[in-house]
Amino acid sequence: MDKIFLEAAELLECLNQNGFEAYFVGGSVRDNLLQKPIHDVDIATSALPDETMELFEHTIPVGIEHGTVIVRHKGKSYEVTTFRKEEDYQDFRRPSAVSFISSIEEDLARRDFTINAIAMDKTGTLVDPFNGREDLKKGIIRTVRKPQDRFKEDPLRIMRAIRFVSQLSFELESSTRKAFEDYAPFLKEIAVERISVEFQKMMTGPSVKNAIRLLLESELHQYLPGLKTKKAGLEKLLKLDMDYLVEDKEHWGILTYVTAENPLEFLKRWKQPSKLIKEVDSILSGVKVVLEDGWSAAELYNYSASYRSIERIAAVITGRKPIHATLEQRIELLPILKRNEIAVNGNDILKWSRKKPGPWVGEFFEQLEKEILNGTIKNEKNDIKRWLEWWQLQ
Numbered sequence: 001m002d003k004i005f006l007e008a009a010e011l012l013e014c015l016n017q018n019g020f021e022a023y024f025v026g027g028s029v030r031d032n033l034l035q036k037p038i039h040d041v042d043i044a045t046s047a048l049p050d051e052t053m054e055l056f057e058h059t060i061p062v063g064i065e066h067g068t069v070i071v072r073h074k075g076k077s078y079e080v081t082t083f084r085k086e087e088d089y090q091d092f093r094r095p096s097a098v099s100f101i102s103s104i105e106e107d108l109a110r111r112d113f114t115i116n117a118i119a120m121d122k123t124g125t126l127v128d129p130f131n132g133r134e135d136l137k138k139g140i141i142r143t144v145r146k147p148q149d150r151f152k153e154d155p156l157r158i159m160r161a162i163r164f165v166s167q168l169s170f171e172l173e174s175s176t177r178k179a180f181e182d183y184a185p186f187l188k189e190i191a192v193e194r195i196s197v198e199f200q201k202m203m204t205g206p207s208v209k210n211a212i213r214l215l216l217e218s219e220l221h222q223y224l225p226g227l228k229t230k231k232a233g234l235e236k237l238l239k240l241d242m243d244y245l246v247e248d249k250e251h252w253g254i255l256t257y258v259t260a261e262n263p264l265e266f267l268k269r270w271k272q273p274s275k276l277i278k279e280v281d282s283i284l285s286g287v288k289v290v291l292e293d294g295w296s297a298a299e300l301y302n303y304s305a306s307y308r309s310i311e312r313i314a315a316v317i318t319g320r321k322p323i324h325a326t327l328e329q330r331i332e333l334l335p336i337l338k339r340n341e342i343a344v345n346g347n348d349i350l351k352w353s354r355k356k357p358g359p360w361v362g363e364f365f366e367q368l369e370k371e372i373l374n375g376t377i378k379n380e381k382n383d384i385k386r387w388l389e390w391w392q393l394q
Helices: 003-017 027-033 049-055 104-108 132-138 147-153 156-168 174-182 184-189 192-203 208-217 231-237 248-258 263-269 274-293 297-302 307-318 324-332 346-353 359-374 381-393
Strands: 022-025 042-045 059-063 068-073 076-082 084-086 098-100
Touching: 003 022, 003 027, 003 042, 003 049, 003 068, 003 076, 022 027, 022 104, 027 132, 049 059, 049 068, 049 076, 059 076, 084 104, 147 156, 147 174, 156 174, 156 184, 156 192, 156 208, 174 184, 192 208, 192 248, 208 231, 231 248, 248 263, 248 274, 248 307, 263 274, 274 297, 274 307, 297 324, 297 359, 307 324, 346 359, 346 381, 359 381
Parallel strands: 042 076
Antiparallel strands: 022 042, 059 068, 068 076, 084 098
């Protein structure tokens, strides 16, 4: 059993000793069976929230109305949730009512997919009423019970399904796929922020092309922000090797590029943070220059903080390997990396020129910066002073 389970097993042991059932549930159990890295674990128990809080010294009642209590144990946080069943979903997200129950099987029945409806006790014994382990072996994504019910309850599960296609390299089971297509229009009822989280995870998966292919075949793109008329752009992604892309801003960058959209407008539709939008806008400006003119000294200087992302996207678009090592060496050889590294300042220029301050000082430094980078002027006071004398005569 993975170390992360062994550390958390003490909580299960405590619950068991006090007469309660307790299991590991959700993605941690799935990823353990797939032998994938596990980052955190969730626990389900027959103990009611107040009973859980009585048992453990350090607790936080974060979602007590839904049965969830955070238990702090040896410096880590664990979500401990009471077995529950959910009534009809009235807003395509939250159940109208939650009832606490005593059956782990009934608790697992409310979950989205069979591969996520497996529980594991402290000894590693599985509770798998919907044959999720078999679906894991077959590489199949199948809803728990009727797919129509699962997708109607919370249409975001449509995005979760396509995300798992990308992340796990799985395929949709036939009836699940049909309902997936039938209920795609219900995504209009879901907040863009929630869709965006799942879409971003889809874009970073190892089988993202399979997910994009499914997205196009099912016409799911018609219900996603800014993609309704972008089928041709999405098809371009199928021809690109996106394995070089690392950061989220790079995945959003390549998507924005192939759709030929204005980054500011496109990413605002996806409700992306302002910081990411600005970064993508700057990166794509750099990509445009690099694709047209290559990496000049000026571009390496201007984009020294983001050259890796620019180079990765440019490499994906042109079908070549990124040349990070070469660019890094060239950056190290630049005479300056920032304007404040220029050997003179504004006071020097005003003193030498005997002119009053004005916009011309900024214009001078802008041109001086270019000349130093191009190697026509050395970054030394005497050279700059002589060049100032020449510049004033122009």
